[in-house]
Amino acid sequence: MIQVIKLADKFDRVTDLWSPKIVGRVDDYDVKIVKVEGEFVRHDHKDEDEFFYVLKGRFDLELDDGTVSLGPGEMAVVPRGVAHKPSATTETWLLVLESSKIKHTGDVMTDKTLARFEEI
Amino acid sequence: MIQVIKLADKFDRVTDLWSPKIVGRVDDYDVKIVKVEGEFVRHDHKDEDEFFYVLKGRFDLELDDGTVSLGPGEMAVVPRGVAHKPSATTETWLLVLESSKIKHTGDVMTDKTLARFEEI
Numbered sequence: 556m557i558q559v560i561k562l563a564d565k566f567d568r569v570t571d572l573w574s575p576k577i578v579g580r581v582d583d584y585d586v587k588i589v590k591v592e593g594e595f596v597r598h599d600h601k602d603e604d605e606f607f608y609v610l611k612g613r614f615d616l617e618l619d620d621g622t623v624s625l626g627p628g629e630m631a632v633v634p635r636g637v638a639h640k641p642s643a644t645t646e647t648w649l650l651v652l653e654s655s656k657i658k659h660t661g662d663v664m665t666d667k668t669l670a671r672f673e674e675i
Numbered sequence: 676m677i678q679v680i681k682l683a684d685k686f687d688r689v690t691d692l693w694s695p696k697i698v699g700r701v702d703d704y705d706v707k708i709v710k711v712e713g714e715f716v717r718h719d720h721k722d723e724d725e726f727f728y729v730l731k732g733r734f735d736l737e738l739d740d741g742t743v744s745l746g747p748g749e750m751a752v753v754p755r756g757v758a759h760k761p762s763a764t765t766e767t768w769l770l771v772l773e774s775s776k777i778k779h780t781g782d783v784m785t786d787k788t789l790a791r792f793e794e795i
Binding site: 556557558559560561562563578579580581582584586603604605606608610616618620621623624625628629630631632633634635637650652653654 | 676677678679680681682683698699700701702704706723724725726728730736738740741743744745748749750751752753754755757770772773774
């Protein structure tokens with residue numbers, strides 16, 4: 556039987572910030588959830604687009620040509636190669652969809668960079 | 676600048692049922708929204724997994740081994756090759772993610788089958 560996943564239950568189990576967890580797979584793509592708050596490292600993904608949908612809070616993406624801000628019920632796709640510095644002033648819950656091949660912070664390595672993504 | 680899309684605004688423009696509209700692209704995958712109500716045709720997709728997330732209403736998937744029911748905030752992935760008959764007893768809003776190559780009703784052709792998906 557196919558598993559029905561209540562995202563709020565999964566978020567309840569997430570205790571770390573900026574650490575995407577895999578909740579499903581679609582072919583070679585991952586459906587991830589992530590809790591964010593504060594500032595993250597500016598980075599880009601050379602070969603992968605990245606989809607974000609806000610479930611709770613507010614998610615800001617500082618780009619070369621300005622900042623976009625996503626509230627609950629809003630989505631955006633960051634195209635490959637577009638540098639973005641994510642941040643959130645309050646605890647924010649995101650649904651993310653991206654290739655399973657993607658690296659967390661692109662070619663930038665920081666102390667927040669994950670080598671792999673955990674399933675939850 | 677990256678476009679921020681409020682899904683509710685897009686749904687307001689959808690007037691037909693069971694007719695997914697493309698709201699974004701992630702590499703070779705489509706992010707779609709679809710309004711559903713009533714019963715749809717049983718079908719499968721031989722080579723593609725299919726992700727569903729319920730924004731409003733309730734979405735039922737009748738499978739060979741039973742029926743799963745998704746409410747708001749719940750998601751499921753229908754794996755490739757798994758026959759499913761979607762239905763909804765009330766107007767239901769879905770976010771869908773799947774390969775751009777996918778055919779609407781797999782190899783089943785009905786009067787509801789779309790040859791291509793419109794962008795909205």
